[in-house]
Amino acid sequence: MSDELDDFLPRDADNNPIGLETTQEEEAARVRLGVVVGGSLSKGLTVKLDSGLNAGQTIENMAVGRYVVAKGLTERKFFSIVTDIILDNTNPAIEQTPPPVSSPFLSDVYRATVAYGRANVSPMLVLDPNDKEPRPNKTIPAHFSPVFEATEEDVNQVFGEEDDDHFHIGSPLDMEGVKVNLDLNRFVERSSGVFGKSGTGKSFITRTLLAAVIAKQKASCLIFDMHSDYGWEITNERGKTWKGLTQILGNNRPHIYTLDKKTSLARNNKIAGELQIQYSDIEPADVEMLSSMLNLSDVQTGALYYLHRKLGEQWVAKLLDENGSPEIEEIIEEGMLVKGTLSAIQRKFELFRRMDFLVPKSSNNVVGEIFEKLQRGTSIVLEFGKHGDNLPAYMLVANYLTRRVHGRYVQAKNDAVGSKAEQPKPLMIVIEEAHKFLDPEIAKHTIFGTIARELRKYNVTLLVVDQRPSGIDDEVMSQIGTRVTALLDNEADIRAVFSGVSGASALREVLARLDTQQQALILGHAVPMPVVIRTRDYDEELYRAVGFLNDTEVEEKTKAAYDDLW
Amino acid sequence: MTTAIQIGQLLQSSIRGFSFGCAVPKPEMPHFGAFVKVPILNGTAQAIGTIYDIVLEEDDLVRQIVATPETPAEIILDQRQRQMPIEVSVLTLGYMQGTTVKSGLPPQPPLTLDTIRLCESTEIAALTNDFNFLRLIMQASEAPTDELLVRVLEHAVSVQSNPSQYLRFAGQYLAQLIGNDFQRLDTILRRLESLL
Ligand SMILES: Nc1ncnc2c1ncn2[C@@H]1O[C@H](COP(=O)(O)OP(=O)(O)OP(=O)(O)O)[C@@H](O)[C@H]1O
Numbered sequence: 001m002s003d004e005l006d007d008f009l010p011r012d013a014d015n016n017p018i019g020l021e022t023t024q025e026e027e028a029a030r031v032r033l034g035v036v037v038g039g040s041l042s043k044g045l046t047v048k049l050d051s052g053l054n055a056g057q058t059i060e061n062m063a064v065g066r067y068v069v070a071k072g073l074t075e076r077k078f079f080s081i082v083t084d085i086i087l088d089n090t091n092p093a094i095e096q097t098p099p100p101v102s103s104p105f106l107s108d109v110y111r112a113t114v115a116y117g118r119a120n121v122s123p124m125l126v127l128d129p130n131d132k133e134p135r136p137n138k139t140i141p142a143h144f145s146p147v148f149e150a151t152e153e154d155v156n157q158v159f160g161e162e163d164d165d166h167f168h169i170g171s172p173l174d175m176e177g178v179k180v181n182l183d184l185n186r187f188v189e190r191s192s193g194v195f196g197k198s199g200t201g202k203s204f205i206t207r208t209l210l211a212a213v214i215a216k217q218k219a220s221c222l223i224f225d226m227h228s229d230y231g232w233e234i235t236n237e238r239g240k241t242w243k244g245l246t247q248i249l250g251n252n253r254p255h256i257y258t259l260d261k262k263t264s265l266a267r268n269n270k271i272a273g274e275l276q277i278q279y280s281d282i283e284p285a286d287v288e289m290l291s292s293m294l295n296l297s298d299v300q301t302g303a304l305y306y307l308h309r310k311l312g313e314q315w316v317a318k319l320l321d322e323n324g325s326p327e328i329e330e331i332i333e334e335g336m337l338v339k340g341t342l343s344a345i346q347r348k349f350e351l352f353r354r355m356d357f358l359v360p361k362s363s364n365n366v367v368g369e370i371f372e373k374l375q376r377g378t379s380i381v382l383e384f385g386k387h388g389d390n391l392p393a394y395m396l397v398a399n400y401l402t403r404r405v406h407g408r409y410v411q412a413k414n415d416a417v418g419s420k421a422e423q424p425k426p427l428m429i430v431i432e433e434a435h436k437f438l439d440p441e442i443a444k445h446t447i448f449g450t451i452a453r454e455l456r457k458y459n460v461t462l463l464v465v466d467q468r469p470s471g472i473d474d475e476v477m478s479q480i481g482t483r484v485t486a487l488l489d490n491e492a493d494i495r496a497v498f499s500g501v502s503g504a505s506a507l508r509e510v511l512a513r514l515d516t517q518q519q520a521l522i523l524g525h526a527v528p529m530p531v532v533i534r535t536r537d538y539d540e541e542l543y544r545a546v547g548f549l550n551d552t553e554v555e556e557k558t559k560a561a562y563d564d565l566w
Numbered sequence: 567m568t569t570a571i572q573i574g575q576l577l578q579s580s581i582r583g584f585s586f587g588c589a590v591p592k593p594e595m596p597h598f599g600a601f602v603k604v605p606i607l608n609g610t611a612q613a614i615g616t617i618y619d620i621v622l623e624e625d626d627l628v629r630q631i632v633a634t635p636e637t638p639a640e641i642i643l644d645q646r647q648r649q650m651p652i653e654v655s656v657l658t659l660g661y662m663q664g665t666t667v668k669s670g671l672p673p674q675p676p677l678t679l680d681t682i683r684l685c686e687s688t689e690i691a692a693l694t695n696d697f698n699f700l701r702l703i704m705q706a707s708e709a710p711t712d713e714l715l716v717r718v719l720e721h722a723v724s725v726q727s728n729p730s731q732y733l734r735f736a737g738q739y740l741a742q743l744i745g746n747d748f749q750r751l752d753t754i755l756r757r758l759e760s761l762l
Pocket residue numbers: 196197198199200201202203204205236237467517518535536537538539
């Protein structure tokens with residue numbers, strides 16, 4: 001006797017079981033999961049799962065986020081993603097009278113019939129046999145289209161080949177052999193975000209993305225490196241070390257600037273320079289962004305501008321001067337500011353004293369230097385060293401530098417429009433704790449909000465790294481083209497990541513179930529469809545993919561170049 | 567096939583079933599739920615069915631005997647030896663031509679006085695390898711279907727090499743057939759389980 005119920009089903013004239021597809025050779029190799037029984041384009045498809053040889057096993061072998069292919073009547077393959085798995089029945093009476101545990105017979109019978117599994121799947125793309133490229137799907141497969149596990153071949157067809165424009169950033173879950181390749185041109189075209197709870201691998205993903213963008217020369221990056229995650233050697237809490245971007249990127253290596261020379265040198269970093277900011281270079285707008293952090297009231301914030309006008313460019317120095325200054329006395333005497341407001345500001349400015357990169361006088365012009373380098377295609381990592389845990393310092397510097405670099409970009413772009421000069425090189429600015437910069441209160445009137453909103457007008461985009469995306473202004477969020485999201489468990493954060501993404505709400509289940517490390521959902525501009533990946537290992541192989549040569553290789557290369565010369 | 571046990575002769579028939587007469591039942595036959603066959607189409611084929619009823623008609627003599635208080639034992643014995651045909655009803659489930667067995671109803675009914683025989687186990691296996699026969703039983707309004715179904719499956723299972731799997735598939739087929747009547751399905755399945 002045969003093992004399959006199918007063999008007992010009524011047969012047609014060709015002895016094929018009625019109601020089941022003829023098994024063709026290609027399909028014989030695929031694992032059939034079920035058939036499409038309903039659904040809609042907007043809400044996704046309902047698939048009735050086959051009971052499987054062991055009744056019910058298909059349900060347990062399913063996984064949210066897995067790829068499946070519905071094979072339509074027209075030979076089109078509807079590439080889809082599993083978004084939910086449901087236990088259902090054809091007769092609710094069984095919920096009142098479930099079979100007793102002592103009766104495997106009844107359970108076995110019911111699990112294959114009255115009780116069954118259902119999966120919700122979201123169709124994402126259509127693979128037409130006549131098309132090379134997958135296309136967005138505008139329809140859904142017909143009733144009773146069989147649904148199969150996607151093969152590696154299908155997935156490869158969707159994510160394309162790895163080449164200079166497409167970088168391998170990971171593999172779909174359960175498909176180690178398949179590469180998910182990010183379209184780098186599209187990635188840098190708009191602002192992007194990397195989100196996830198603490199410790200989920202944000203910094204590693206970001207480093208991988210940056211390595212790709214820099215190695216393939218898609219944009220110059222200005223990286224505000226809060227925790228020394230990007231430039232030089234990275235060590236985790238268990239003492240394992242990885243190489244930083246400057247160590248692996250060969251000729252494209254970013255230059256490291258530091259706010260804390262001592263720490264950077266102690267880490268053996270190759271440093272290109274030290275960033276110091278003169279008191280006199282600080283403008284009220286640089287401080288304004290810190291208003292909520294410094295707890296500055298609206299009145300106090302407004303007063304900053306007045307003080308700057310009144311005290312001149314030495315305003316910060318004067319406000320910090322413990323001996324007081326005649327101008328300050330004067331302001332109070334004139335009654336332009338109440339004493340309380342002024343002393344509150346002075347008290348809050350005390351914070352600047354601990355920022356030893358703020359100096360009364362500095363001779364170098366690091367901002368100009370950095371702009372020049374970015375223009376030439378050299379990326380910059382700005383290390384904060386001991387200031388990394390000082391959020392106001394981080395924000396002050398990021399804001400300070402970004403405002404000035406952006407200003408020059410605007411200038412350069414305008415010059416280019418008048419065709420006096422070349423287009424400025426695309427610039428990607430990387431900030432961590434992004435919600436602090438882009439919170440709805442301040443996003444409207446700070447430089448980062450402006451950059452996010454003006455899109456690519458001046459060839460400047462953001463790469464924001466954040467563990468609390470719900471804190472980011474909605475309008476800014478809607479401009480984030482590519483979103484790479486590791487595990488998030490806060491409902492508001494999950495909602496934020498999906499804001500403005502049509503049909504992606506089905507992916508919520510997927511997101512909330514990611515592993516706590518090295519798994520991420522990528523959606524948006526730079527991938528053909530949302531995809532859950534195990535992120536690529538940041539290791540020797542990746543170093544090589546972006547141009548890393550070991551010492552002997554460097555030696556050989558130099559020798560070859562030298563030989564060529566003669 | 568000709569060696570198969572003869573159990574009676576056809577009294578009356580239709581496409582859906584037939585009845586036959588036989589002498590006073592012996593303990594081993596005929597049985598409720600047993601598979602029997604009868605020639606059709608001029609003997610070129612055999613209709614196969616299952617026994618769903620066995621009727622002993624009353625007659626005047628029996629009435630009189632019953633009316634007598636304390637019937638002597640020899641009278642009862644006499645009575646049992648009388649040529650008093652009993653009527654056996656059969657539900658047709660399929661037919662066979664040569665060695666191919668088809669489930670479903672035959673093209674013609676059998677003719678009166680044709681001989682009824684018990685089916686061989688190979689024939690039972692061939693017929694019940696496809697669960698169509700369960701549908702015919704469930705649809706028979708004249709028969710005590712649920713009871714019959716259990717008994718027929720008991721016979722069918724006895725010729726299978728993997729009875730538990732066979733019963734599971736049979737149960738699944740039934741669930742598809744009458745899944746909307748959960749009470750009934752559940753009762754039948756619990757009976758089937760006890761066959762294992
Ligand atoms: N692609 C990867 N390759 C190798 N190890 C990884 C990778 N991704 C994550 N890890 C491991 O996970 C740990 C945490 O990653 P990471 O520091 O990037 O997290 P994070 O989200 O930036 O955390 P935090 O919010 O604290 O900054 C790393 O120390 C490393 O051990």
